[in-house]
Amino acid sequence: MIQKVRGTRDILDTTLFHFAITTIKKQIELYHFTHIELPILESVDLFKSSLGVETDVVSKEMFVVTSSSDQESESICLRPEGTAQTVRAFVENGIQTVPWKVFSIGQMFRYERPQKGRYRQFYQFNIECIGSAAIEQDVQIITMLDRLFAKKFRLENYTLHINFLGTQQERADFKSVLKIFLETLQGICDTCKIRKDTNILRVFDCKNPDCQTLYVNAPHLINHLGEQSQQEWNTLQERLQELSVSYIYNPRLVRGLDYYNKTVFEFTSPDLGAQSAFCGGGRYDTLVASLGGKQDQPSLGAAIGIDRVMLLLEMIQNNITMPHKPALYAIIPLDPAQNPLALQLADELIAHGLYTETFFEGAAKNMMKRANKSGATTCLIIGEQEQQDGTVVIKDMITGEQQIIKQNNAVSFLKGK
Numbered sequence: 528m529i530q531k532v533r534g535t536r537d538i539l540d541t542t543l544f545h546f547a548i549t550t551i552k553k554q555i556e557l558y559h560f561t562h563i564e565l566p567i568l569e570s571v572d573l574f575k576s577s578l579g580v581e582t583d584v585v586s587k588e589m590f591v592v593t594s595s596s597d598q599e600s601e602s603i604c605l606r607p608e609g610t611a612q613t614v615r616a617f618v619e620n621g622i623q624t625v626p627w628k629v630f631s632i633g634q635m636f637r638y639e640r641p642q643k644g645r646y647r648q649f650y651q652f653n654i655e656c657i658g659s660a661a662i663e664q665d666v667q668i669i670t671m672l673d674r675l676f677a678k679k680f681r682l683e684n685y686t687l688h689i690n691f692l693g694t695q696q697e698r699a700d701f702k703s704v705l706k707i708f709l710e711t712l713q714g715i716c717d718t719c720k721i722r723k724d725t726n727i728l729r730v731f732d733c734k735n736p737d738c739q740t741l742y743v744n745a746p747h748l749i750n751h752l753g754e755q756s757q758q759e760w761n762t763l764q765e766r767l768q769e770l771s772v773s774y775i776y777n778p779r780l781v782r783g784l785d786y787y788n789k790t791v792f793e794f795t796s797p798d799l800g801a802q803s804a805f806c807g808g809g810r811y812d813t814l815v816a817s818l819g820g821k822q823d824q825p826s827l828g829a830a831i832g833i834d835r836v837m838l839l840l841e842m843i844q845n846n847i848t849m850p851h852k853p854a855l856y857a858i859i860p861l862d863p864a865q866n867p868l869a870l871q872l873a874d875e876l877i878a879h880g881l882y883t884e885t886f887f888e889g890a891a892k893n894m895m896k897r898a899n900k901s902g903a904t905t906c907l908i909i910g911e912q913e914q915q916d917g918t919v920v921i922k923d924m925i926t927g928e929q930q931i932i933k934q935n936n937a938v939s940f941l942k943g944k
């Protein structure tokens with residue numbers, strides 16, 4: 528047997544998946560974001576020049592694809608994230624109206640070591656607001672997400688982490704301060720030693736507890752901000768407090784990619800275990816220009832990890848009101864001689880918007896059993912007698928009651944039930 532590729536999964540019951548997507552979509556649309564669809568294939572260069580060549584995503588986790596007959600030199604990959612490609616679409620399509628508030632939903636691909644909540648193919652709900660410098664925009668997007676998780680999903684056990692990375696310049700200056708600090712330390716791990724020279728802020732993501740202990744006294748970026756950044760950082764916190772959004776200031780939250788500056792945030796839940804983050808985002812004020820935009824467009828965005836949201840929803844499934852399933856009608860011909868009639872009847876029901884399952888094979892008893900298992904509320908049974916009389920037996924699967932009606936009246940009878 529050929530099995531699924533490592534780090535991918537089959538979602539056979541999509542009830543929670545749809546519930547998650549639909550609920551997020553409704554919430555985001557209330558804030559006037561619109562849906563866009565973007566390709567899964569993008570050029571490798573897009574991610575190299577946006578996320579940074581030293582990031583894990585670009586240096587280790589890219590799925591680069593080639594076609595067996597492809598002679599083109601362009602290097603193509605399966606997208607690992609949604610921000611860079613949304614910015615690419617903004618620039619390439621010459622979008623003039625800003626802020627451009629859009630969302631997209633789809634699979635992302637990263638060659639990571641698979642474990643619970645971490646897959647090589649996973650789903651993200653991506654939200655971007657391109658062309659807005661106002662710190663209130665950050666406040667509103669964070670609030671939108673917090674309300675989604677607290678009120679719409681009714682998640683209780685989660686934390687919102689916030690940090691402020693300053694402008695690209697302030698962030699770059701801070702890297703030198705941090706480097707000096709790290710050089711005074713004895714015993715940081717080999718990964719941190721490498722990160723110190725390649726992607727220094729990521730030392731804070733180190734999983735080694737000894738390193739984390741050493742970093743307790745590390746300098747905080749918020750103590751190295753210029754006047755305007757300091758003001759924005761204060762405003763961000765004040766507005767969140769006014770809106771009663773609970774958060775913790777987390778000086779170690781850096782969100783490893785090169786394009787981030789100023790506000791960064793992440794929602795985590797201990798219920799998820801090691802892969803605790805289920806949503807993350809931040810500002811990327813210089814990304815549009817660095818991807819070829821004529822004008823600088825301060826921007827921000829967030830990505831919700833659908834697979835992890837589903838894990839959280841599975842745990843509280845009993846408290847969630849799922850959308851009502853429509854009634855299902857099962858058509859049961861007692862003999863293959865009634866199959867043509869069953870096809871006609873099904874065609875009629877479906878044309879009137881009724882959900883219908885038609886059985887064509889097996890003994891009558893067996894078909895009834897299968898109808899029951901599939902959740903049919905009503906069976907429409909046709910035997911030789913009914914075929915001759917132009918009638919159909921209607922069996923209510925909940926009460927067990929049966930009655931015979933004219934086939935011509937079936938739709939109006941079922942609709943009036």
Ligand code: AMP
Pocket residue numbers: 608637639644645646647648649650651804805806807808830831832833834835
């Ligand atoms: P990131 O783009 O890394 O900030 O990820 C945003 C969100 O996507 C995270 O908070 C996770 O919920 C989700 N995510 C990232 N990587 C994976 C993965 N390998 N498997 C499942 N979900 C992921």
